[in-house]
Amino acid sequence: KAGVTQTPRYLIKTRGQQVTLSCSPISGHRSVSWYQQTPGQGLQFLFEYFSETQRNKGNFPGRFSGRQFSNSRSEMNVSTLELGDSALYLCASGLYRGQETQYFGPGTRLLVL
């Protein structure tokens, strides 16, 4: 099976812009979670989607949003970008919610100038 794919892999934006990142889970996986990884804050949970519904949300401002489509593909959107949003954004997929193993994609590296 193909692994988790994320597009784009690299992105450069300027402050105030918005960005949309995409994640395609492993075939058959219905859970998709998003994480932000920065050198200072480590791995921070953004949100989890299962069956097109947001099930869990981390402690991030409303500028961060996401959605999941019927084919389990997910997108996350960040509006009004700030310099501090520069990070590696990781997507992980799992068969079901919670205790199932999560498999990670290669990540999207976002740089905000």
Next chain:
Amino acid sequence: AQTVTQSQPEMSVQEAETVTLSCTYDTSESNYYLFWYKQPPSRQMILVIRQEAYKQQNATENRFSVNFQKAAKSFSLKISDSQLGDTAMYFCAFSGGNQFYFGTGTSLTVIP
């Protein structure tokens, strides 16, 4: 709330030697899973090993094994015969209550 603690920010080991990475967690859940993930410089997060809390037997995957002490809420990773390719950041993770929790990571360097 669940927490995962990795108290060793950095470690190093000589090639071919054995190293143990520590992880403790706190939870009130009775049914949960524990994981070790590896993130090499390429940044791809890779699953190393998984342990179900209800299993008493420690999980093993080739050169990687865990020491799971449920009562002490400890979950350490032992890497035997360390190889240069083991150089990476290692994250301990807990899964329970329908959410994943990650530790802050241990940066492991294997010295030739």
